[in-house]
Amino acid sequence: MNSPTRPRATGRVTLADVAHAAGVSPMTVSRALRRERAVAPELIVRVDAAIRALGYVPDPAARALATGHSAHVAVLIPLLSNALFVDLLEALQLRLRKAGYQTLIGVTHYDLKEEEQLLKEQLAHRPAGLVVTGFDRSESARQLISRSEIPCVHVMENSDAQDVFSVGLSQTDAGAALTRHLLERGRRRIAFVGAQLDPRVLKRLAGWRRALQCQGLHDPGLEYLDPAPSSQALGSSMFERVVAQDPSVDAIFFCNDDLAQGALFAAARLRVDVPRQIAIAGFNDLTGSDLTLPPLTTVRTPRSEMGSAAAEMLIALMRKEKVEERQLDLGYELVVRQST
Secondary structure, rough: OOOOOOOOOOOOOOOOHHHHHHOOHHHHHHHHHHHOOOOHHHHHHHHHHHHHOOOOOOOOHHHHHHHOHHHOOEEEEEOOOOOHHHHHHHHHHHHHHHHOOOOEEEEEOOOOOHHHHHHHEEEEEOOEEEEEEOOOOOHHHHHHHHHHHEEEEEEEEEOOOOOOOOOOOOOOHHHHHHHHHHOOOOOOOOOEEEEEOOHHHHHHHHHHHHHHHHHOOHHHHHEEEEOOOOOHHHHHHHHHHHHHHHHOOOOOEEOOOHHHHHHHHHHHHHOOOOOOOOEEOOOOOOOOOOOOOOEEEEEEEOOHHHHHHHHHHHHHHHHHOOOOEEEEEEEEEOOOOOOO
């Protein structure tokens, strides 16, 4: 490696300075920064040493100008206040950073118009890649993604479309599995409580319906749906509503763990014995669900694994490598605890 020298004029270290110090071409430095597999490990070591010696900081504007793409990946998620998306985002960002990409996060608040506007803003900067949540979006948003020709991976759900790349699970199958568990425990009047009512919640509802219809036990009157954001407070009030309106209910499938956690608080306050009088189950296995009284039965979803797998898929697409499996189903795990 050549002896590192500071640039003559502005004092700003350039890519060419790093290339000279490492004894490689500027193109090799760019590829090493992106951790492309074609770059030999020893060259990456030399480039990294030159970067440290010179204090080089990549210029994202220059890279975008030279390549037509920036070094960032645009990621659109519904909420940052939901641990479900935070877990996924942390794993996604960690893997992308190791590959030389930065994440630029946009929060849609489950609003199709807001997502469409965020897409327009993000795509104007020509990101290297794009990650979006699910498939529920406006036709204009779908066209924006398609016409941009920027590699895109969908998370949380899968699709049968041949031109789509996705990492998720079957929300419908998971909803049906949890409902079958309640049936196997001898429950027959199983209510479904849903909040937010985004597409994933509605697919869990579809799974609940399917499992009950197979046994001839489906009752539309046991669907309690509220478009308000999911929360423990809402779960508490919904539990009170269900037991007041229909004392025959012997189990409740809450679409999210925070609702179910709130229901357990309400049950304790009302001195309703869980699970002897009524079983309570949630979904997603959020923090604290194993610590409730009684511990909550739920469905564990692989959020961190989903983030890592989506990042790997997107990195391959951005590097124009072949992706063997376009729709990756990571499955789910039924976690049976004492609440059922």
